Amino acid sequence: MDINKLRVAALKAVMAGASQKDFANVHGLDASYLSQILNGHRKMGEKAAATLEEKIGLQSGSLVNPAATEEKPIVKTGMSAIDQLKESLAKVKGFSAEARDRIVAAAEEPEDGPNSFLPSTLASLRPTNEEIVIPQYDVRAAMGHGQVPPDYTEVVRNLVVREEILREKGVTYTSKTSLAMINGWGQSMEGTINDKDLVIVDKGVQDFIGDGIYVLTWLHDLYIKRVMRLDEDHYRLISDNQHYENQTARIDDVTIHAKVLLIWNARKA
Structure with a gap:
């Protein structure tokens, strides 16, 4: 236990x-x-x-x-x-x-936690060997001024997708069970991720692994931002919408929760 x-x-x-x-x-x-x-x-x-x-x-x-x-x-x-x-x-x-x-x-x-098994809501879908069940969580990540992270998250629905579709889009991930969907919220990433777009993320990525779009907490708020490392102490949090200013954040103040892989309108992150 x-x-x-x-x-x-x-x-x-x-x-x-x-x-x-x-x-x-x-x-x-x-x-x-x-x-x-x-x-x-x-x-x-x-x-x-x-x-x-x-x-x-x-x-x-x-x-x-x-x-x-x-x-x-x-x-x-x-x-x-x-x-x-x-x-x-x-x-x-x-x-x-x-x-x-x-x-x-x-x-x-189970002892191995949520990444080692499919909850009953997912298991009932019975995907084939070529398919992946991706849960959508009741979480909004802000692409603007930030959303307060929820205390608890719930699965609101599930997406079944064939692995070959992800491969065709050039999407790679740490594991099938690390995949999840959340909603973007706001306009600061407009053009790449629009307001209320669904995005597929990899929860297995919880550290900066190179320039890309991440789900992160900064100063207690939850964001989706393009992240670039400036130096050993700072990240640059970039908004793809040019009407929004980019921001510099201390690495110690940022917690990375996932990496954005795919916007569910067939636009690759």
Whole structure:
């Protein structure tokens, strides 16, 4: 059972639907750091979990070991690991029923995480060996002044595409399960990506790998921008629409989430 996954699930449960920005402001947290924890770009180690407990005002152990009990757990023959977790959580103070449900749901996911399996909504499509299922997430990435990254993302529909179509367009990717679709929003990339265009991205690319268009967070907002490296400390964030100014960003202030591969109107990124 992935302890990091349980800690993140427990933290999301404590947040109870509050936005990352509001939650960070209330508890004096760094919003960028909180975003990286929640989105899986940074592990929540034991020390980090203990620090968050103190800042948020949680009972000791609530995040360090969400499944811990005040009593030594007893392994019961015939009980599954999930059932034992449910029984343990019932004895932990400070968690609501909803929080416990979220932790259990996280524990029930396969250990390798979302990139190693197809969710039931995708599996039901049963693509052939020559086809790929690409989920569309309920996420807007701004091509202008920025959108606040969502706390949670949901699949709203799926696209089944033949691999040969991507090959014909010259599209390469890290893995089939790293492909996803999101919506662009705004006019700053107009001419390449228009307002509300669907774009196919590779979530397996989370570092700068050369000039191109990336989905990124800068100063807590989510963008789609063309990125060029200026020097060892700075990126140039480029808007393809000449009516918008390009911007210089410190590399340490930028988190790359994915690389844009294809605008779903047959225009290659």
